[in-house]
Amino acid sequence: MILVTGATGNVGGQVAAQLHAAGVDVRALVRDPAKAKGVLPEGVETVRGDLTDPKGLDAALDGVDAVFLMWPIFGWEGADEVVATIARHARRVVYLSTIGASDDDTSEPAEGILGFHTVLERLVRKSVPEWVAVRPGGFATNTLQWAPQTRAGDTVRMPYPGAARSLLHEADIAAVAVKALLTDELLGTAPEFTGNDVLTQAEQVSAIGRALGRTLRVEETPHDEAVKELIAGGVPEDYALGILEAHAEMQAHPVPSTGVFAELMGRPARTYGEWAADHVADFR
DSSP: OOOEESSSSSSHHHHHHHHHHHOOOOOESSSOHHHBBBBOTOEEEEEEEEEOOGGHHHHTTTOEEEEEEEOSSOOOOOHHHHHHHHHHTSEEEEEEEETOOOOSSSSSSOHHOOOOOHHHHHHHHHHOOOEEEEEOBBBBGGGGHHHHHHHSEEEEEOTTTOOOOOOOOHHHHHHHHHHHHHSSTTTTOOEEOSSSEEHHHHHHHHHHHHTTTSSSSSOOOHHHHHHHHHHTTTHHHHHHHHHHHHHHHHHHHHHHHOHHHHHHHOOOOHHHHHHEEEHHHHOO
């Protein structure tokens, strides 16, 4: 039995679906089992639970051999208790981290996103005998933030439209996690991987336009305005500043594709254009 956290999200949902398709017994940890109906495949067991309430996790973990772990909040408050609870039940944990997290167990963790992923990785490595830290690059699903604009018209506003990197389809991120859960090939490793095609944000918008059969225009949002918008959307200020700093760096220095995904999976990663076609209904 494998427990999947974040099972109604983009990556977690794919992990649950791919495990189920492989004939594995899957239990999905969800805050509201009723909302999981129609989202998860028939046959996936759902159990109510929340990683912010570790005292209620024991029932969800009963009989579980492995866990796909996604951390649901900014920061690592409460993570030690959650990981300790998981470790009492499961032998293997596959943690969804991020590219750039640190392997150093002694230094003070960095601020922001890299910091809490580094802390969670440390806790997992120290707590369970079998672990993998999956470190993908950018998620293509993050560009769903533009969907309200494409549904309203043909102009998409964003900061740093020239920021360039290779984004990953959530199904490909999940495929690496599923391999880590079902085989021993990745045990004790933290593979970092990206997609294949390096595109600017403006080029990503063009790809969405092609999927829609429309011509979309891009307008640049000033930095200070973008910070305010992120904060208004619930992102802590230090994280918002870090996100925009990273985009400014990607505009000055595009992030190349690593090519690691093909080495891990024996096939190329899906392109951003394929992702846009898969999600065209979200943008229409």
